[in-house]
Amino acid sequence: MSGRRNGPTRLILAVDTTDPIQAASWLEAAGSSCDAIKLGLEFTYANGFDAVKRLATDRPLFLDLKLHDIPNTVAAAIRALAPVRPAMLTIHAAGGAAMIEAARDAIETSFPPDEHPILLAVTVLTSLDAEALHSTGVAGGPRQQVLRLGRLALAAGAHGLVCSPHEVAPLRDALGADPCLVVPGIRPAGAATDDQKRIMTPAEAHRAGADWIVVGRPITRAADPGAMAAAIAAELADTILE
């Protein structure tokens, strides 16, 4: 089965800073090149949910808090963050089926019906290579583990997955075009890899079948963040025309 999708791949800007003024400046520079905003642990712990809401007014919010706890606690956390109205939120697939089911149930019962966020299960962090994954006790490689966790998460009620670009095509082949695949570990050709291990370029991630790519430091640490965001958006647009 080939489950590749043909639609556009959209850009999420990872706004990783504790400084709301810096965050606003990156978002202004990125302008229409970025389709959604990722705010995560760093910004949220430093500034709280009111600041998150203030920053994410004109683009969908990808709230990447990677919840991972017992089912009751994760469900309660999701109910507590409902007023923030994220468009997407993350839990760890490794939390297991009961935790994922509880997360989905919390969404169904605490968000308005037409404002349910996309529940994304993080599979294997993009900062882990095969050796680092094995050291956590996982016998298989990243691809095998992502497929295993991906199947589990979707069966338990997740709407989509966070994975590296290396697993996008195998996931599409195994699971089809439907699951929303959100893909960090993106590096334009020649960019510093930083702590990311399983990486591809924006164009490669699009060709593999990513719905969204998540890009932070290649944009936020660029000399001209606006120009870099525009270059990545143009790379994605050019790939659609291939």
Ligand SMILES: O=c1ccn([C@@H]2O[C@H](COP(=O)(O)O)[C@@H](O)[C@H]2O)c(=O)[nH]1
């Ligand atoms: O497996 C994962 C899950 C989430 N992320 C997040 O994506 C961005 C990537 O930032 P870069 O600066 O482009 O590396 C970051 O906010 C992570 O928390 C991830 O990288 N890998």
